[in-house]
Amino acid sequence: MLIGVIADDFTGGSDIANTLAKGVAPEGGLITAQYAGVPTGKAEAGIEAGVISLKSRSAPVEEAVAQSLAALEWLSEQGCEQIIFKYCSTFDSTDDGNIGPVSEALARALDCRGVVVCPAFPTAGRTVYQGHLFVFDRLLSESGMQNHPLTPMTDSDLRRVLGAQTDENVGHVAHPIVTAGALDVRNALSAMSERFAVVDAISDAALLTISDAVDGAALVTGGSGIALGLPRNFIRSGRAQGGNVQFTPASGPEAILAGSCSGATRGQVDYHAARHPALAIDVPGVMNGTVTAADFTEFLISHQGNAPLIYSSGTPDEVSAVQKTFGREATSAKLDALFADTAKDLIARGYRRIVVAGGETSGAVAQAICETLKVDDMRIGPEIDPGVPILSLNNASVLVALKSGNFGTTDFFEKALRMMETDV
Template sequence: MMRLGVVADDVTGACDLAGRVVEAGIPASVLLGTPSDSARGDLFPAEGSAAAVVALKVRTAPVDEAVAASTEAARFLLSSGATLLYQKYCSTFDSTPSGNIGPIADALAEIASGTDRRDAASTVRTASAVSIGTPATPGAGRTQYEGTLFVNGVPLAESPMRSHPLTPMRDSNLIRLLAPQTSAPVGLVRWEDVQRGAEAVAARVGDGHILVDALTEHDLDIVAQAVLRVAEERPVVAAGGAGVATALARVSVPGRPSASDSPEKADRLVATAASAVSAVSAPVLEHSADTLPPVPVTGRLILAGSASAATRAQIEAFRGERHLLDPLALADDPTTLARLRDALAARTDRRAQVLIHASPHVAVAQRELGTERAAALLEAALSELAAFAVHELGYSHLIVAGGETSGAVTGRLGITRLRIGVQAAPGVPWAVTTSPGEEGEHSDRGEHRDRGEHRDRGEHRDRTIAVLLKSGNFGGPGLFSDAWEVAP
């Protein structure tokens, strides 16, 4: 039995992981922001494996703030019954030389070691904890070979992530990316050792933070088995994208077969990956959810704050009503937001989707306003529109694109817990709220607690709504139209 306690650095990553874990066969719940004691009781069942995911908004937060929120979440999960901690970070390793992946990994390792535990069992395990994992998530096109991270067949530093507005990734080597972020050793377990099985991987695990090569789902199952073997001997924090967590779910379900790949496919991937490391090319990999209660459709709204290539393609493919939201207009014209609220209020066909999206010319706004102010204006406006649509107009269904945007929207709506259902695309599950929206009360930073002229007038606050929170890079071009076909 495995009780997986996940500390996720953003909301969309938390939903990605939870959706894949549910599909792999174990139940999962998502708590948004630092949870309260009242959420503790029913996180883990008395029998069987389960996952509880705390979704924070700390990927690009100041290091001290990110570490404090992550350690508080980890303590909550352990005291609620988690038997294995998991650090969920982005499968594209979004970070800077100062963090936040490394500092959070260090802090969670201290907690797992017992050196930072506040409960009565804090002296039981005093051995140094090791962090083991990989960002590899083959189903999303993320693979690791010789310590190099590939995104859909392209080395990370040559992918669109090179120009990410908040965490530009200019190196593809994970060892070099993580080492400046931590004082602990950073090690690599190579693909050849993975092919020798879980025992061989476990034998290669040293101290500090260990990154493990993985090209296929079968590789991830071996990594997961190695994590569980090492955990029998010493404290462990599992870490990575959603891939390792999904594998942990697979191997923990009795009778469920592990993922398998043909020898021919494995040989092909190895040959391609080996040349990729030297020739700057990379392997392109191929790749039963909970039934959610029905949510009557009273409004469908899509909010896109991401500037990623995938989200831009989804915006271009969308054929419904759309509105552009420009940070420069928000800064210069105080009526911009009011006009968008009026446009939403004037709509008569609530079953038809409407899209409000950020300007594609994000670099211009960043030059004029600064990166932080441009992002803050956009997040505040999109979250305000979400609150207006849900609380004032009674909208029932939201799609939100972008990790930072999703964190802002869920914080503004006061969503504290989600029940995860079917995936509209790999890593993009629908969910329904399982607690009333007490606006702003549970935001992990509290920045929305007192904002908004509509705060106390809404008639729709306590309704269940359906949400799809999407990482900017996930989903095909038709997602904004196709996702509704499987919506609760």
Template sequence: MRAAGWSTDRPLLGVVADDLTGACDLAGGVAHAGLTTSVTLGVPTEPIPADVDCAVVALKSRTNDPAEAVRDSLAAARALGDAGVRYVYQKYCSTFDSTDRGNIGPVADALVDLLGPDAISLGTPATPQVGRTQYLGHLFVNGQLLSESSLRDHPLTPMTDANLVRVLGRQTTRPVGLVDHSVVRRGAAAIAAAVKASVGAAGEHIDAGRRHLLVDAVEDADLDRLAEAIGLLDVPVVLGGGAGLAVAVARSMAGAGEQGAEELPSIEAGPRLIISGSGSERTRAQVAAFRGKVITLDPLALAGDGSGVERLARDLAEAVHADGTAGAPPTVLVSATAAPSDVRRAQKELGVDRAAALVEDALAQLAVRAVEDLGVRRMIVAGGETSGAVAAALGVKTVRIGALAAPGVPWTYATVRDRPMALLLKSGNFGGPDLFDTAWQVAP
């Protein structure tokens, strides 16, 4: 797991992702860059597939206790190391979702320690294709400072500081440095020299002894320069960031531009289900734009009604059995998506953890019933926590990556209850407003 140029051993890239939708975001981009890719859900209990170029482990560690996140991330990294990966990649959200206690910093510390006393972490959340850029250490979301975007109101990880060097510095006792854009634009050799300088004597742009280095990137070309620079390093390095850098690394490895993901087997026709648990601004727009039947889930109502899930299940069955529009199969949206003020009200009355648990458990139960009783074989799930809960309830262990419905939003193929199923597991912030209507056009 040392960075010393690309290897022909497989898998080449091992990814520890802090949630399922982030794992699928990265895997979709890497697959379309030409690397065969697998996604394992949860800490691996079986050997990582040896016939892939990129092996991704999708955890549910973004917002849980830091000690638990570290434990699971180390277990995943060790499993990837046993598979012979050349690079370990710490995948976190392109909006750097975390609080002052972690979990990005504690996990980065642990992975660096795993690689040895001279190891560093190096990366960037920048993913320009979806509007995430980093300049002078500050993260921008669609041209807005992170702290001025809708992410400042995130119910679990409110991002009120756009200076990522400062944010990461509050999560680790180790020095955090920056490779700024004036270095990046000079190319791979300049980036590699700056990184090497951080390990020994002080360099022009980076103070000596930095163990965690963030790198500016405002366009894909910057990520390609960083990917090339990684191949010039001779120190142990944990790569890290959003999907953007991983895709740039994949482009460098594949060496032939976009190849396209594999074509997935077709899925039998039947009703389609959308489950939305994300409270993000983008998902709220997608829920508002959806033209089909909507069933609304309210955590306060669930808390006061022991039969709430049964009632929702009856409503879902009735909606699924309705005729589809213009010959299309019926598509039903079950939504717990709400305005930030409503989310805060539920959290105040129920507590943050209980409110989230009520929603995730109810949505997961409805997903299982839809598959087992209603014949649903194509499903969209919006929200990282919700996707993890639904996938776990369905017993999904691995997924294969298929066509992109939007940047960062691939369809996947899984076996559920011994039958094939198409799942689109979406980060709350991704996809256009009409995604819930258009994604089916490229579904398996």
């Protein structure tokens, strides 16, 4: 294994796994596997990039750090030459972490300075300029992320956000240095006394420049875009072969589970519900135990073949009202557990195509499916929309798509199920 990724949630893990598997033309990408947590055994021979997906984004800081260091230990044992700490392209974190504390722990473990910090993903509208994170033409703090129910982002200055979460100073590699080329970026990083450096990136070309600059770096941090050019570093040096993603389509029963409250997911839910059977989750019923996973399974089975959807995606006001009544953490944990139980039931009943929306929901569902099928890894298939691939489990008998809340076109759910049946 050449590249090892520590992702702080499952959709983010799928996102960067997709980037590594796809690579850039003409070289292509790496043979990539995604893991549901830290594996207990060795990686399968031939895997060139391994992505360990944790549920550490909103975990207590100490727990997130411990999980990430355990992932680093396993990846190092597999021979990884470069480690990437992958977080969301909207830098999702609380005032205490976990991006800063985890980055700091990994950098100290690997004895690194001038570590790149770059959540940019221009294809999805996330760019970094003058050290500030933008979502399309809006500062992060004005993009809607300030209303996130778990990790509200009210500051777009990445240096300030990261600096508040760590004991380390944070430097900056500005846009003019990036446009000057990889050598200038490399020299700027090498000359830094600071542990971390926020690096501007407003285009894919900038990300490729950064990739060239960090060839050989032990640690890189960022969104999935930071990995855009990393595979070709290994392919050009002859340490990896490169090529195209391998994929075997599958048909069979289908289900869509949406637990994200993002604006993009709400739009996708509205679009899909107008055309297919859809069940809005009665959250108070879930919390008092009158709504169970059996109710969800019954609905999905009764509408098999019609792309049925179950969702808990509410508006910010609706989510706030529920959280005030039942508590934020308690509500999230209860819903995730219910989605996980539903997924286990579906797999046991022979379901082969499952689409999931929402980072926390995806983590719960992915772990449940892997446990049910008794597998550790998910192989990366073709890209449905930017940042969202099809994942194959259990020798491709089960296909899954894990979508971050803000990703995907309006018709994403239909498209995902259709592509799973198609030899693309």
